[in-house]
Amino acid sequence: MGFSDVDTLAINTIRVLAVDATFNANSGHPGAPMGMAPVAHVLFNKFMKFNPKNPKWLNRDRFVLSNGHGCMLQYALLHLYGYALSIDDLKAFRHVDSITPGHPEAHDTPGIEVTTGPLGQGISNAVGLAIAQAHTAATFNKPGFDIIDNYTYAFLGDGCLQEGISSEACSLAGHLQLGNLIAVWDDNHITIDGNTNVSFTEDVVKRYDAYGWHVVTVGNGDSDLDSITAAIKACQEVKDKPSLIQLKTTIGFGSTKQGTHDVHGSPLKIDDVKQLKAKFGFNPEQSFVVPQEVYDLCHKASAEGAAKEEEWNKLFAKYGEQFKAEHDDLIRRQKGDLPEGWEKVLPLHTPADPAVASRKLSENIINKIYEVLPELVGGSADLTGSNLTRWKGAVDFQPPSTGLGDYSGRYIRYGVREHGMGAIMNGLAAYGTIIPFGGTFLNFVSYAAGAVRLSALSQVRAIWVATHDSIGLGEDGPTHQPIETLAHFRALPNCMVWRPADGNETSAAYYVALTSKHTPSIIALSRQNLPQLTGSVIEKGIKGGYVLQEQEGADITLVSTGSEVGICVDAVKELAEKHNLKARVVSIPCFEVFDAQPKDYRLSVLPDGIPSLSVEVMSTMGWERYTHEQFGLNRFGASGAYKDVYKKFEFTPEGIAKRAVATVNFWKDVPNIRSPINRAFEQII
Amino acid sequence: MGFSDVDTLAINTIRVLAVDATFNANSGHPGAPMGMAPVAHVLFNKFMKFNPKNPKWLNRDRFVLSNGHGCMLQYALLHLYGYALSIDDLKAFRHVDSITPGHPEAHDTPGIEVTTGPLGQGISNAVGLAIAQAHTAATFNKPGFDIIDNYTYAFLGDGCLQEGISSEACSLAGHLQLGNLIAVWDDNHITIDGNTNVSFTEDVVKRYDAYGWHVVTVGNGDSDLDSITAAIKACQEVKDKPSLIQLKTTIGFGSTKQGTHDVHGSPLKIDDVKQLKAKFGFNPEQSFVVPQEVYDLCHKASAEGAAKEEEWNKLFAKYGEQFKAEHDDLIRRQKGDLPEGWEKVLPLHTPADPAVASRKLSENIINKIYEVLPELVGGSADLTGSNLTRWKGAVDFQPPSTGLGDYSGRYIRYGVREHGMGAIMNGLAAYGTIIPFGGTFLNFVSYAAGAVRLSALSQVRAIWVATHDSIGLGEDGPTHQPIETLAHFRALPNCMVWRPADGNETSAAYYVALTSKHTPSIIALSRQNLPQLTGSVIEKGIKGGYVLQEQEGADITLVSTGSEVGICVDAVKELAEKHNLKARVVSIPCFEVFDAQPKDYRLSVLPDGIPSLSVEVMSTMGWERYTHEQFGLNRFGASGAYKDVYKKFEFTPEGIAKRAVATVNFWKDVPNIRSPINRAFEQII
CATH class of the missing domain: 3.40.50.920 (Rossmann fold)
Structure with missing residues (x-):
């Protein structure tokens, strides 16, 4: 399918850069980048739609490295394709204050969509990005104006597949029939403990089939670029299922220790580095070298991406002529600004008002703001009737074929999947057109601690509607009554934990949560009724x-x-x-x-x-x-x-x-x- | 297969007790008990091996209600079979200071094996109980002396299946070929949000098949007792795979609202209660009534159980004659006592000793104590080489057929499954013959927060070897560096968080962790080297x-x-x-x-x-x-x-x-x- 020696050289350049950077840092994970370089090259060079000069272009394809420890793969790609990530940045890999930290961090590095590394998070973020795409497309596209039609691609390893969070998110992705999601499983049979056969012998293909995914296998991911290409194409054509490509690779391909866990989490030894460079036609005495023809090949793809954005910009301008409101709304959403005057709908209370549970006060607020904040996409981890998260007349986000809703629906039925929900919210927020909220009991936000931590670190506006916030939930008892939960999340940097006392404070909590573009919030809400207090006003609450x-x-x-x-x-x-x-x-x-x-x-x-x-x-x-x-x-x-x-x-x-x-x-x-x-x-x- | 009207009456008695108790408490979940009463009756009356007069008999079958919100099912059973749980205790259901709290709590209620309710935990505890059984059997059984041959039975609902923790634990259970584990899935198509089709349309049977489980289906779980019996028998006969029974039931069977989510989490209305009692032949005006023939039927099974224990006691006494050391060791383990003088192996250090990372100090300790504490069963969530949790010459706990170890092995390869590991450790500890420890990075203990919370609440001795405990892990960066983690678990009641400064303090941490029978520990350990401090001695550290x-x-x-x-x-x-x-x-x-x-x-x-x-x-x-x-x-x-x-x-x-x-x-x-x-x-x- 038109691959040349330059493609092979590009692939080997990625491998060598990963080897050099980890060697230079004396730290890091060369194995995954070396194994996944071929699929990464094919994806970025032949499929992905992006413009390195504008990493935030709305309709770009999203790429998520769920096995984030392999981030030198991503950093190498970002460099080769001309993102604002220099060869010096690669040399600063894993050095203090670099933009190339030990795992990819979205808020600091151009071209990184979501913060990954903690296993299972990235693929679950990708499910969120895919939901966001489907929802945004269903909301904004018009006949002749496919403004939103991007794919979300995710790479993941065995570790991601073992984590329960990915099971949750992928089960939901199958239910939601997210045909815009294509995941590539680096099936290299190696984890830190050695061969996957020590603990991971399940039939992954069958499991994903059970989830309702489309699964294809590429037998030789090390060099069969044509098969990789064909697999990605096949996945793009399946529109009603997410896809998983089982890509059989050799971890640390090219190393004398390839195929072993020795190349997973430690740099190669100097002799190994040298033999690898020699084998791949590089000068063993030089480091961080990129052949010009590789730059040329990559930059050509980037230029094509830039041209695609240019085309898209024209289409979007035309769209603006015909659909000005939608056009402007989409621009506003991307800035993270809320519609002017939206806050006027926030309920105000006086002490004469009746005592109401703050979960109910939250419901009242949601019933007001959903109309003025079209970017609000909410849901619950199967506690809708307890969290009171669903507004009147809400439409479920569901595949139309289910008859239960459609993709323009703004209410997500997450199922009993708190951790998955948390990571999906991070993906929804990262897409750029949505403010997500999700409901569960405060006690079970702890199930999602890993995802909440990444909300905070990656600075996304995700909102937890955390009801049943104390022993005040009563009969369910100690298994459900939070004791340590507020302390836990109050100790987490860049995370707002709200526990409003009444109606006006609940309005204040929502106000600050919704207007804080770079901070997640947990709003702890009571099951029991609370009086409206004298002295409580929104203006004070927001302090x-x-x-x-x-x-x-x-x-x-x-x-x-x-x-x-x-x-x-x-x-x-x-x-x-x-x-x-x-x-x-x-x-x-x-x-x-x-x-x-x-x-x-x-x-x-x-x-x-x-x-x-x-x-x-x-x-x-x-x-x-x-x-x-x-x-x-x-x-x-x-x-x-x-x-x-x-x-x-x-x-x-x-x-x-x-x-x-x-x-x-x-x-x-x-x-x-x-x-x-x-x-x-x-x-x- | 010999079921009579009394069996039906017993089943309906369970249903009516669940209805009465939730009605009386004006709170609780009648639906699951009503739907699962038939399988519960068959299991307890025809299969389960237990003696209510000695709920701690070592070789009893373990029963876990993973859908713990249905605890009135379990409380009704405990009452009917003669555990120390009176009809008054049922009347006190969900009242302050009762032994019948809103979800089952192991430390307070006789006959409750593990604390459940937070979804997905129970089935994962059950995997731990099954591992413990297999290990204890492999360690202690001798030809002619099958001292340990119990089964672990678990009931679970759709919610448990959706939670990632159960995916983790069940994948591992399949790998480990735990033929002693039989789970019953209450396939009633209902969760709190309504029909499971809103978010849970995966093919569960195929998924469990992919995990390597044996799966059978019972089409009519509401009344087909023969099929239920046959299914359990079939599962008992499969020795090399855990089993899942897909039991199709009607939630709230007997209610006018049966089969809907209205009966899931709220008591029945009074009219509904009355029609149900009339339908089942009970006096609609009376509550908490147990027909004598039902008591008789249940007590007969209990008496058989008591006789089985008596028989076992004789066998065990004989065992003691031939294998005194093993016999005494098993008795000691059940008391939770450690072998006399074990602590003498704990390493002592002087300031002249070299600086060593505390994860390495921990490894040194494990290398000493594994010999004197045969009940210690450790592992890691795929970070063995980083956590340094594996002692020299350790044998993996693995199915013999894998050639990678055997069931007497004491090192568990958990895979990248922190939450599952936490819940499995709770099950291991609950079995009564094992002290479990598990390794991961401190930051990823947060993934297991739900399980750690239940370790603390249920008062089990589980030990987390939590290495890479701070920014001191260095290059991996903020995604892996704990900030909030110590505060989180320090705020959790009954949880010891240790962060030793040097060798003697690390020994002190292990000493207290191992001798605290009713408290879990998290031992936070450094990746970097630490000097041996002047003034640090074990005797002070343990304060x-x-x-x-x-x-x-x-x-x-x-x-x-x-x-x-x-x-x-x-x-x-x-x-x-x-x-x-x-x-x-x-x-x-x-x-x-x-x-x-x-x-x-x-x-x-x-x-x-x-x-x-x-x-x-x-x-x-x-x-x-x-x-x-x-x-x-x-x-x-x-x-x-x-x-x-x-x-x-x-x-x-x-x-x-x-x-x-x-x-x-x-x-x-x-x-x-x-x-x-x-x-x-x-x-x-």
């Missing part, structure tokens, strides 16, 4: 923490979140009536946002001179940062009606008052009580 | 925190863990030489264990009158509990050589000294500095 109830000459500050804020308000009365103590109440619905406020403001909320007591029905860990004393639950909860559970653990006005009294007594001999906001030095950020 | 280096008239206490303790020691010199400040050094390798020490002791470690500074290269969250100021990393790390990364973030003697000086200055005007150990009131535990 992450504020004085809900001021009190002159206060003896103590009660600091709380979510469902306990209202109980603290009642405790204030108890303290006044029974103990002759004055208390002020502070609500901190989001640590991360509060921490970002100016110090003066934070000190006005948590001032010097007064002892403070935090009240939250879960681990006290982290509260010492804001308060002098902490009332929480450093044990597992209990199964029972929620009021009984709260009573058991003394989260009542009386129980809070008792501890407030103890706090005041304990601190009364301390002169000039210092607010914990005061610190000896600034943290590294 | 969780201690003064490594005392200093009279100290200006500051430096408090640290793991790899940073040695840098703090160097910072002491820097402070003395450059800043004329005296510093003492405290090491707190384990918060949880330190917290359990008497207050006097803790105050001697972190005394009043001196400001303190914590130093740990990850989230500072939680350190405010122990120290006045915190030096940590509340951002993601960086990819580079570890020394460069430490330098970038200033975790050097100079960087620490700089912050120590700031701390001393900041606190010098505060009279009577109070140690954070002092608290106004005690936490609820």
